[in-house]
Amino acid sequence: MPADPITVIGITPDGWRTLSPAARDAIQSAEVILGSPRQLALLPTESFGAVRIAWGSPLSEALPRLLEEHRGRRISVLASGDPTFYGIGTTLVRLLGADAVRVIPQPSSVSLACARLGWAQDQVQVVSLVSNPVERLHPHLQPGRRLLILSRGARTPAEVAALMVARGYGAGEFTVLEQLGGPAERVRTATAADWSHEVDPLNVIAIRCPADAPVLSTSPGLPDDAYENDGQLTKREVRAVTLSRLAPVPGQLLWDIGGGAGSIAIEWSRHHPSCRxxxxxxxxxxxxxxxxxxxALGAAVDVVEGAAPAILDGLEPPDAIFIGGGATAAGMFDACWNALKPGGRLVANGVTLETESLITQWYKAVGGDLVRLDVQRASAVGTMTGWRPAMPVTIWSVTK
Structure with missing residues (x-):
């Protein structure tokens, strides 16, 4: 814990000129000023008596070391715009606690972008690609939506435009806002299909999705052909019912045992950006x-290769568990039940008599809800059309 609270100061590309008196005082009285090389370069050349230190890389490793090295000294930290909006301010509060951090914000890049575009902030979805792959954009591409994307760097706009074209969103309005709030600010608009400009590394992307673009909903039950599979796939109707029992909640973690094509894990993660x-x-x-x-579907899924239940040992405890494969492996239900957090949901699907027998035993032991789902699909019968039944599925769900 530092002797004085660390002061985190938001700074725009306009630099020293637009800082508040409180922010200037914090910088002038600091003994140590931390920030990226770009942020440090925005300060006047005089040092104010402070040591200026650029972040090391990776920041997650460099930050604790720097804080320990300068323990007891007055520290100011420079951040882009609003330090608690996808910024270093949040990281420092997590490390040190709210009482040890003082934040002096500036307008965020999102606030500045909405001001330039005339967009209402409460009607815009913000997606960060600073530390995420561009594919994480997929669930957010929906007809008529407005998105603001925080870029990783100069290549991000081209990557986003290419993804939009591949998804059938090439006609979408595509605006790149560079160096927002500074003297070199620039705003350029095209369609995603026509975007071909080189841009400054400090940029934000604004997208207005076309109203007639293809739909790939974040609701449970994507079309089966959305998944590459070898037949090991929880089918659309069964998947929708299964996910309704798993009840995805923002910020929670699912274990998908016997992942197959990954449809349950993927649709859980697509429910909300913080679902894992x-x-x-x-x-x-x-x-x-x-x-x-x-x-391909922009889901935050970690794949663990190995046989359950042995491979489950040491994994982060889940808020929900789906057993879709390997249910008859010795100790599977015991291991999952023991790992599940209190209040967590366990759902198991079975199509064989052996799995049904185990499910029934657990249903009698701990309760829950037991249903059997029969699905029939229309298909050709000669020159006519008839119903062709799929194998019935027994679904057991329980809250611990």
Whole structure:
């Protein structure tokens, strides 16, 4: 814990000129000033008697070391715009506690972008690609939506435009706002399909999705053909019912046991950007296929290759568990039940008599809800059309 609270100061590309008196005082009285090389360069050349230190890389490792090295000294930290909006301010509060951090914000890049575009901030979805792959944009591309994307650097706009074109969103209005709030600010607009400009590394992307673009909803039950699979796939109707029992909650973690094509883990993660899933798959080819599906659909899924229940030991405790494969492996239900957090949901699907027998035993022991789902699909019967039944699925769900 530092002797005085660390002061985190938001700074725009306009630099010293637009800082408040409180921010200037904090910088002038600091013994140590931390920030990126770009942020440090925005200060006047005089040092105010402070040591200026650029962040090391990776920041997650450099930051604790720097704080320990300068313990007891007055520290000011420079951040872009609003330090608590995807910024270093949040990281410092997590490390040191709110009482040890004082934040002096400036307008965030999102606030500045909305001001330039005339967009209402409360009607805009913000997506950060600073530390996420561009594929994480997929769930947010929906007809008529407005998105603001925080870029990783100069290549991000081209990557986003290419992804939009591949998804059928090439006609979407595509605006890149560079160096917001500074003397070199620039705003350029095209369609995603026509975007071909080189840009400054400090940029924000604004997208207005076309109203007639293809729909790939974040609601449970994506079309089966959205997944690359070898037949090991929880079908659309069963998937929707299963996910309704798993009840995705923002910020929670799912274990998907016997991941197969990954449809349950992927649709759990697509429910909200903060939903996460660990998919366990013993077959190497299926594990790789699952990773491809997660990337193609923009889902935050970690794939663990190995056989459950042994491979489950040491994984982060889950808020929900789906057992879709390997249910009859010795100790599977015990391991999952013991790992599940209090209040967590366990759902198991079975199509064989052996799995049904285990499910029934657990249902009698701990309760829950037990249903059997029969699905029939229309298909050709000669020159006519008839109903062709799929195998019935027994679904057991319980809250611990």
């Amino acid at each position: 899933a660990i998919a366990v798959e013993r077959d190497p080819d299926r594990a790789k296929r699952l990773e491809r599906n997660a990337a």
